[in-house]
Amino acid sequence: MAAANDAVVNTLGNANRAGIARFLVVFLPLAFILIIAVPFLFADRPYWLNVFTTASVLSFASLGVWVTFSIGRVNIAQGAFALIGGYVVGMLTTVVGLSFWVSLPLAGATAALVGFLIGWPLLRLKGIYFAMVTLSLTEAVRLAFLNSASIGGPPSITSIPNPPGIGSPIAFYLFAAGLLLVGYAAVWRLQASRLGGVFRSMRQNEELAASIGIDIARYRVIAFTICCFLGGIAGGVFASLQQNVFPQSYTAADSISFMLYCFLGGLEFVLGPIVGTFTLVIAFELLRAIQEYQALLYGVLMIIVILFLPNGILSLAAMVGKVFGGRK
Amino acid sequence: MDQVLVNGAILAASYALIALGITIIFSIMNVLNFAHGQMFMLGGLTVYWVMTELELPFAVGLIAATVAVGAIGMFFEVFFFRRVIRSATREENTMLLAVGTALLLENIALSLFGEKHRGIPPVISGVHRLGDAFIPSNRLLVFVVSIALIALVLIVVNYTKTGRAMRALAQDRTATLLMGVDAHRISMIGFGLGAALAGVAGALLISVSGINAGIGNAISTKAFVMIMIGGAGVVSGALLGAVALGFIEAIGYAFIPGSVTYLLIFTGLILFLLIRPQGIMGKPWG
Numbered sequence: 001m002a003a004a005n006d007a008v009v010n011t012l013g014n015a016n017r018a019g020i021a022r023f024l025v026v027f028l029p030l031a032f033i034l035i036i037a038v039p040f041l042f043a044d045r046p047y048w049l050n051v052f053t054t055a056s057v058l059s060f061a062s063l064g065v066w067v068t069f070s071i072g073r074v075n076i077a078q079g080a081f082a083l084i085g086g087y088v089v090g091m092l093t094t095v096v097g098l099s100f101w102v103s104l105p106l107a108g109a110t111a112a113l114v115g116f117l118i119g120w121p122l123l124r125l126k127g128i129y130f131a132m133v134t135l136s137l138t139e140a141v142r143l144a145f146l147n148s149a150s151i152g153g154p155p156s157i158t159s160i161p162n163p164p165g166i167g168s169p170i171a172f173y174l175f176a177a178g179l180l181l182v183g184y185a186a187v188w189r190l191q192a193s194r195l196g197g198v199f200r201s202m203r204q205n206e207e208l209a210a211s212i213g214i215d216i217a218r219y220r221v222i223a224f225t226i227c228c229f230l231g232g233i234a235g236g237v238f239a240s241l242q243q244n245v246f247p248q249s250y251t252a253a254d255s256i257s258f259m260l261y262c263f264l265g266g267l268e269f270v271l272g273p274i275v276g277t278f279t280l281v282i283a284f285e286l287l288r289a290i291q292e293y294q295a296l297l298y299g300v301l302m303i304i305v306i307l308f309l310p311n312g313i314l315s316l317a318a319m320v321g322k323v324f325g326g327r328k
Numbered sequence: 329m330d331q332v333l334v335n336g337a338i339l340a341a342s343y344a345l346i347a348l349g350i351t352i353i354f355s356i357m358n359v360l361n362f363a364h365g366q367m368f369m370l371g372g373l374t375v376y377w378v379m380t381e382l383e384l385p386f387a388v389g390l391i392a393a394t395v396a397v398g399a400i401g402m403f404f405e406v407f408f409f410r411r412v413i414r415s416a417t418r419e420e421n422t423m424l425l426a427v428g429t430a431l432l433l434e435n436i437a438l439s440l441f442g443e444k445h446r447g448i449p450p451v452i453s454g455v456h457r458l459g460d461a462f463i464p465s466n467r468l469l470v471f472v473v474s475i476a477l478i479a480l481v482l483i484v485v486n487y488t489k490t491g492r493a494m495r496a497l498a499q500d501r502t503a504t505l506l507m508g509v510d511a512h513r514i515s516m517i518g519f520g521l522g523a524a525l526a527g528v529a530g531a532l533l534i535s536v537s538g539i540n541a542g543i544g545n546a547i548s549t550k551a552f553v554m555i556m557i558g559g560a561g562v563v564s565g566a567l568l569g570a571v572a573l574g575f576i577e578a579i580g581y582a583f584i585p586g587s588v589t590y591l592l593i594f595t596g597l598i599l600f601l602l603i604r605p606q607g608i609m610g611k612p613w614g
Contacts, residue, residue: 074420121602128360128560131423132552133601139549140594143587252545256427263424292439299428299435303408306428310412310421 019192026271027185034177039170046169048285053169053241055281056176057234060183062261062273064230069267070191071223072203073123077134078258079250080141081111081228085235086245087145090157093240100163104236111232112225119224123217126206138255146247156246163240172241179237180274183230188270190226199223264305266312275313330461332582333575338467340574341474342533346547347554347566348481349525353401355498355561356518358419359409362426364526365547366433371397371527372539373437376446386451386535390473393531394524401523404429405516430544437541447538470532477528478567481521485563494518498561553597559610568608 034056042048061078068075085107092103118137125133149155166175190196198219201209210216239245257280265276283301287294309315346368353361361367374396375389382388412425450466457463485491493514496504505511530539530547554573558565573593580589601607 074423118598122598125601125605127419128354128423129556129601129605131360132556133598135549135552136556136594136597140591140598143591143594147585147588147591252549256545260424260427263420267418267420295435296439299432302428303425303432306421306425307408307411310415 023185023188023192027181027188030184030271030274031181034181035174038177039174043170049169049173051281051285052278053173053176055278056173056180057237057241058258058261058281059274059277060176060180060237061231061234062258062265062277063183063187063270064227064234065258066262066267066270066273067187067190067199067223067230068227069262070196070199070203071220072206073126073220073224074128074131074259075134075224075227076131076252076255076259077137077141078227078231079252079255080138081115081231082235082238082254083141083145083245083247083250084111084114085232086239086249087154087157087235088232089236089239090160090245091154093160094157095154100161100240104233104240107236108229108233111235112229115228115231116221116225119221119228120217123220123224135252135255138250138252142247142251156244157239158244160239160243160245162243163237176237176241179233184270184274191270195219195222260302264302264309264312266314268311269314272312272314279313330459332578334458334461334463335582336575336578338463338471338574339578340571341471341478342529343550343554343574344478344567344570345474345525345529345532346551347558347570348478348563349522349529350551351522351555351561351563351566352481352485352494352525353519353522354555355563356494357405357409357413357422357515359413359422359426360552360560361522361526362423362548363404363430363433363544364522364551365549366430366437366544367397367400367523367526368530368533368547369437369539369541369544370400370433371530372534373441373446373530373541374527375531375534376441376448376539379448386448390528390531394528397527397530398520398524400433400527402516402520404523405519406512409519410512410515430548434541434544441541443541445538445540446534448535451535466535470536473532474529477525481525482563484521490514490517553593556597556601556607559607562607562609562611565607565609 038049038052042052061082064081065075065078088107088110089100089103092098092106093100098106122130122133122137146155162172163175166172191199198209198214201214202216202219206216235245235250238249261276261280262273263276264280265272265274280302284294284298287297290297305313346364349367350361350364353359353364371393374393375386378384378389378392379386408425408429409422412421416422450464452465452469454465455462456465456468485494493504493509494517496507496509497511497514497518501511533539550573554569555561555566556569557572558567558569576593577589580586580592584592
């Protein structure tokens with residue numbers, strides 16, 4: 001018996017070690033690129049540092065959308081929760097006078113709470129219905145902020161202070177990249193846990209998952225709440241870095257972008273949303289050189305990726321693996 | 329109040345064109361056409377281009393818009409959607425592609441027409457009176473053309489061989505294939521028809537409210553609201569959703585500021601979907 005127990009513990013230990021190894025194989029290069037390579041290469045180019053900062057915070061929000069993808073829902077509401085987070089940070093820092101470091105967790109918590117309350121009923125919808133209703137939700141939240149002026153709310157908040165102790169482009173960037181790494185590690189841990197397994201089982205077949213005793217309604221809401229929390233944090237960080245937030249800060253187009261970033265990166269990997277976001281944001285910036293056709297080429301590029309890499313940019317890695325005789 | 333009802337009826341007729349188009353595409357292909365609003369926008373801009381650059385009459389522009397946007401729809405189906413549907417591992421892939429086509433069309437419009445808001449002068453001037461309500465002749469024309477087109481589409485879908493094939497595909501794809509229907513051809517025609525309806529709606533409405541390149545998402549959202557109210561993939565649901573949205577909007581605009589109207593519509597929609605997730609006419613998760 002004891003031997004059997006030992007064997008179980010051993011296999012568990014091995015599985016854990018293998019999991020940690022798998023995590024580090026991706027995490028360490030990612031951390032190296034984000035924290036060492038980028039600052040080293042772009043230290044004297046504030047413009048590009050700014051682009052990378054934006055990409056990092058957008059990736060953070062996309063990670064949340066990835067979590068809702070993992071339960072098989074196409075979520076086009078992340079812009080709404082980023083807007084909520086932005087307004088919470090804006091209000092608390094300018095009106096109440098709290099520190100940014102206190103406001104930011106509260107922004108995440110507020111977005112998560114709204115997501116929890118609204119997610120409970122909405123998550124009964126599936127497929128295109130859920131996609132359509134979340135898109136409407138983005139618009140609804142934007143209009144709510146737009147009209148809040150009439151009941152004494154803030155139509156827009158300007159002169160939000162930068163995070164204390166963070167004042168230069170390089171500091172902004174390191175803060176955003178550090179946040180992204182924390183987010184990546186957290187989401188990776190989540191999907192490797194039992195909870196992540198439950199999420200995947202729901203994506204494959206909700207009825208079957210329910211039949212083996214999984215409380216799908218509860219887990220759906222947990223996933224959506226996590227997603228909204230990440231969206232709220234991202235919105236809060238943006239509000240502080242850009243020092244303003246307007247009802248127009250996040251529109252339906254932004255919510256659609258968050259979803260696209262996940263898709264184009266690849267839904268099979270936690271790295272997907274990060275790869276997708278960075279690729280598209282950087283591609284868009286590079287296309288700026290050809291002013292006139294920037295938008296057009298961006299659109300064409302996206303269609304090409306969708307047609308030839310239907311499972312995302314990261315599926316290239318799997319293809320390369322196949323060619324060189326990797327597993328599967 | 330008469331005025332509100334008249335406005336509602338006119339809005340509903342235009343919206344019905346939009347909802348009908350998106351429903352035809354959805355029911356045949358099971359694709360939610362995210363680019364519907366962008367197709368609407370391109371239809372309007374085609375009319376603008378024909379009338380200002382080529383200096384041809386409105387009727388020519390209307391036909392040009394219908395043909396051009398219909399052709400875009402067919403092109404998308406044959407070269408994009410067919411491929412992706414055949415090789416897709418997940419049903420979300422078609423949604424991604426639809427979003428991609430929406431961005432593509434929007435960017436094409438931005439490159440060709442810029443960001444300015446474009447409008448054309450009313451096609452016919454003058455005002456009619458109906459009870460206490462005033463109807464500008466231009467809006468009456470839009471209303472009449474919309475109703476005529478809806479009737480035409482319904483006749484085609486219900487009574488022609490092609491229309492029957494479309495309905496059959498929507499009901500049961502496998503059985504339809506076994507009956508020897510050329511599904512590729514029907515899908516192409518269906519997508520073209522749905523797109524053409526979006527284009528013609530845009531072509532009509534540019535004479536009323538004007539159009540700019542960024543209007544696509546707003547129109548798509550309206551289309552989604554209509555099919556969520558009525559039920560996705562059901563023609564009667566599309567028409568019902570259009571009537572509901574048209575009248576609610578007209579009533580809202582008459583009594584409260586515009587953006588509050590939409591806030592209330594979205595809030596009401598979310599509450600309504602709690603009670604009836606599949607819409608009024610929708611099949612439960614069909």
